[in-house]
Amino acid sequence: MSSRRRPSLGLDRFSGLYLWALFVAVFAIWVPHLFLTAGTVHSVAAQQAIAAIVAIAVLVPLAGGTYDLSVGATVNFATIMVTVLQSNHSWSMWPAIIATVLLCALIGAVNGLIVVVGRVNSFIATLGSASVIAAFQAITAGQAQPLPPTSTAWSALTQREVLGFQIIVFYMLAIAVVVWWGLARTPAGRYLYAVGGNAEAARLSGVRTGRWTWLALTTSATLCGVAGVFYASLSGPSLTFGGALLLPAFAAVFLGSTQLTPGHVNVWGTLIALYALATGIKGLQLVTGVQWLPDMFNGLALLSAVSFAVWRQQGRGRRRPRPARDTTDEEASGREQPGAARPQELSLNQ
Amino acid sequence: MGPRLSAGATDSAARGIPGGRAPALEVSGLRMAFGPTVALDDVALTVERGQVHALLGENGSGKSTLIKILAGYHRPDPGGRVLVAGRALSFGNPVNAASLGCRFVHQDLGLVDTLSVAENLFLTSGFPARWGTIRWARLLRAARDDLARVGLDLDPRQPVAGLSPAVRTGLAVARALRPGAGNVALLVLDEPTATLPDDEVRQLLATVRAAAATGAGVLYVTHHLDEVFDIADVATVLRDGRVVASSAVPDLTRTRLVNQLLGSELDEAHASSQALPPPRANAVLRVHDLAAGQLRSLSLQVRAGELVGIAGLTGSGRESALAAVFGAVHPEGGDVLVDSTPLRPGHPRRAIDAGVAYLPADRKAHGGIMSLPAAANLTLPDLRALWRPPMLRLGAERVEARSWFSRLDVRPAGAVHLPLAALSGGNQQKVLLAKWLRCRPRVLLLDEPTQGVDIGAKAQIHQRIVAAADDGAAVVVSSADVDELVALCHRVVVLRGGHAVADLSGPALSVPAVNRAALAAER
Ligand SMILES: Nc1ncnc2c1ncn2[C@@H]1O[C@H](COP(=O)(O)OP(=O)(O)OP(=O)(O)O)[C@@H](O)[C@H]1O
Ligand SMILES: [Mg+2]
Numbered sequence: 001m002s003s004r005r006r007p008s009l010g011l012d013r014f015s016g017l018y019l020w021a022l023f024v025a026v027f028a029i030w031v032p033h034l035f036l037t038a039g040t041v042h043s044v045a046a047q048q049a050i051a052a053i054v055a056i057a058v059l060v061p062l063a064g065g066t067y068d069l070s071v072g073a074t075v076n077f078a079t080i081m082v083t084v085l086q087s088n089h090s091w092s093m094w095p096a097i098i099a100t101v102l103l104c105a106l107i108g109a110v111n112g113l114i115v116v117v118g119r120v121n122s123f124i125a126t127l128g129s130a131s132v133i134a135a136f137q138a139i140t141a142g143q144a145q146p147l148p149p150t151s152t153a154w155s156a157l158t159q160r161e162v163l164g165f166q167i168i169v170f171y172m173l174a175i176a177v178v179v180w181w182g183l184a185r186t187p188a189g190r191y192l193y194a195v196g197g198n199a200e201a202a203r204l205s206g207v208r209t210g211r212w213t214w215l216a217l218t219t220s221a222t223l224c225g226v227a228g229v230f231y232a233s234l235s236g237p238s239l240t241f242g243g244a245l246l247l248p249a250f251a252a253v254f255l256g257s258t259q260l261t262p263g264h265v266n267v268w269g270t271l272i273a274l275y276a277l278a279t280g281i282k283g284l285q286l287v288t289g290v291q292w293l294p295d296m297f298n299g300l301a302l303l304s305a306v307s308f309a310v311w312r313q314q315g316r317g318r319r320r321p322r323p324a325r326d327t328t329d330e331e332a333s334g335r336e337q338p339g340a341a342r343p344q345e346l347s348l349n350q
Numbered sequence: 351m352g353p354r355l356s357a358g359a360t361d362s363a364a365r366g367i368p369g370g371r372a373p374a375l376e377v378s379g380l381r382m383a384f385g386p387t388v389a390l391d392d393v394a395l396t397v398e399r400g401q402v403h404a405l406l407g408e409n410g411s412g413k414s415t416l417i418k419i420l421a422g423y424h425r426p427d428p429g430g431r432v433l434v435a436g437r438a439l440s441f442g443n444p445v446n447a448a449s450l451g452c453r454f455v456h457q458d459l460g461l462v463d464t465l466s467v468a469e470n471l472f473l474t475s476g477f478p479a480r481w482g483t484i485r486w487a488r489l490l491r492a493a494r495d496d497l498a499r500v501g502l503d504l505d506p507r508q509p510v511a512g513l514s515p516a517v518r519t520g521l522a523v524a525r526a527l528r529p530g531a532g533n534v535a536l537l538v539l540d541e542p543t544a545t546l547p548d549d550e551v552r553q554l555l556a557t558v559r560a561a562a563a564t565g566a567g568v569l570y571v572t573h574h575l576d577e578v579f580d581i582a583d584v585a586t587v588l589r590d591g592r593v594v595a596s597s598a599v600p601d602l603t604r605t606r607l608v609n610q611l612l613g614s615e616l617d618e619a620h621a622s623s624q625a626l627p628p629p630r631a632n633a634v635l636r637v638h639d640l641a642a643g644q645l646r647s648l649s650l651q652v653r654a655g656e657l658v659g660i661a662g663l664t665g666s667g668r669e670s671a672l673a674a675v676f677g678a679v680h681p682e683g684g685d686v687l688v689d690s691t692p693l694r695p696g697h698p699r700r701a702i703d704a705g706v707a708y709l710p711a712d713r714k715a716h717g718g719i720m721s722l723p724a725a726a727n728l729t730l731p732d733l734r735a736l737w738r739p740p741m742l743r744l745g746a747e748r749v750e751a752r753s754w755f756s757r758l759d760v761r762p763a764g765a766v767h768l769p770l771a772a773l774s775g776g777n778q779q780k781v782l783l784a785k786w787l788r789c790r791p792r793v794l795l796l797d798e799p800t801q802g803v804d805i806g807a808k809a810q811i812h813q814r815i816v817a818a819a820d821d822g823a824a825v826v827v828s829s830a831d832v833d834e835l836v837a838l839c840h841r842v843v844v845l846r847g848g849h850a851v852a853d854l855s856g857p858a859l860s861v862p863a864v865n866r867a868a869l870a871a872e873r
Binding site: 181185186187190191193194196197198200201202203204205206207208263264 | 676678698699703715716718720721722731732733741744
């Protein structure tokens, strides 16, 4: 028996896909000559590839109930670092890339130690480390924005075209496949979701909760390092863009957790959410050309994703065997004392 | 269907409870399906004022679903109707349920560990305040009254975190019965006694009786039939979501009730007449002078194939004993050896690798991961057999989970992919037991192994535990249910005041003997 496979659930679990199709249809009719072009497809795909990698970086620790708010700062740091090493210190490309990614992995390892060994709430720990990383970035860069490296190999790293797409799109897809595999098809992923579901029960079942949390934060920062390197190659160094990555990444992950395997953050749901939003934003930009659209769209998306999840937990929990992250309406005796503390987010306890 | 009430009930109705003489609860035509599972089917039920109405049924028969509908957490399929003291309940609305006078003591109680006793008491009804500032003196005074009402002697400023399950249950009842929270028309208790020792059960029943005497209707869910005869006026039995019988308790016999529950005869004697195989010579588990929490000193040797019970009242140290042996908590002293190798506390993974399995008493907080599928919960401690790099064999996992489901009769049988939260309480318990049996442990530590499990399944679980011992496991069972211990174990160690005060076996092992040792001379 599988209530999951009931057809009526499709709308629910695949709403992101439908929404995406809707966006495409609307703008295809509205502004066909602008929207329905290969150029639009290619540019949306490439522009969002970095955001997608960052979203995946957010997702990994979130599967284990840990927030990484330092992703934006880490990406930005990597961008500056990889550029400075090449432009100011004349390193060649690969050593610079490897050193940068390793440094970012180190950042993640430190984040992990603070959270696991220091037992600092991940929200606070990574908020604090984000600020420290930003300071290191300023130290690295000096006062000025570094000049981008001039080698063609450097820009070809991400901009080479394959099947009409910039190659970064394929890098992103490769990362997505690997992370999906790690989370959905290995014991490590199973342990991470277990920690996210109930850390104490996971520990008593023999899951080394600290190890997996640490590893998740390290993975997250490493992915951010990769994203930063790609960004530098794709768009050149920027001192400030990192901060703008945080919110869309969380929006995509939260929205994505309502998709495919509802209640669990997951890779493909996240990508669907991210690209559905990006398509909507792109279409509207083609129509109106205003600058504030992404902020508005992403913010509303985050709010509606979380409200949607809460609403579903309360009102429609029964439509579907809800994988209750939220302990409130589980089992038999749900602990529903009205007014008792009720996690209002997706109950991804940190 | 309403059988007649006890005299007391009629009295209290006559005393002019608001809402006229309408029954405390009237349910009719209630239906609810979760996908293909019909949890409730055309259920009708009436709880009169002043009546204690027992709601019985096997695991997964729909009891908790009914209660969750009353509490406003599930919306039933259209067509059903619920009246509380004559007023219609609007579905899916917890606030409405509370304002109609429904009070709930859920199985997991809904206490917030980080808050104090007093804060928990006022959590649902709002704090006494003046200009937004909590009036602590008044709050503490009211809290003391509330606790006294249910016979609890507790410091209201104490945090809830350290309290034993029994005291927590009492606290949840005290909160449900707070007068400040408005008139109580209906008190609902979902398996409040699943892990309570006898004397605390008596205390709780007295409180429930007192609540009924004030004119409230009481809906009482339990798997313990003794309690039904002790306290209930009427007993309604659910099977597969349908009401199969509703009878006045004085007209019932235990046998008839069991028949109604199971639809067949249960050989209850079966559970207690196991021919236990004699344990083998070598001690697998050795515990020396272990101290943790209220446990001062426990020494214990358990041989392969031996079933040892641990009995003790609340506060005797029994609650922390197995957690300390496993190393789930850091003991204050003593050591634990498995096959003469010391077990480092605080390292569950190493304990498991050394062949120790520990089923915690608190199913939700420590036992299961409610958001993960039942199959994933089952396989979590040992994924080696399923990990064939580069892929976890999900198909094989499902097959294995199905076979465990059928071995322990977990229902619905195909629910291996559902989140654990979607199984009924008793079925969750079976899954968590299966999770440890699957590891084929050398030492099996079971804390309240049959909590929330129905009478049919209990015998079945006992057989499984005996079979594990038969396979050479050293088994330690800690339970508030002395009958269970005496029926199941070779030997029962009784704790009192943190120390082992008796070690009963053979002819000396009997329920009265255990109770005597647990109580003796202390008060
Ligand atoms: N959220 C859910 N999704 C899917 N099925 C559910 C859900 N909640 C309950 N069920 C199913 O509904 C049926 C009734 O469950 P319920 O919890 O009411 O049983 P119960 O009588 O309380 O049993 P127990 O004595 O074990 O606590 C079970 O088959 C259960 O699997
Ligand atoms: Mg139940």
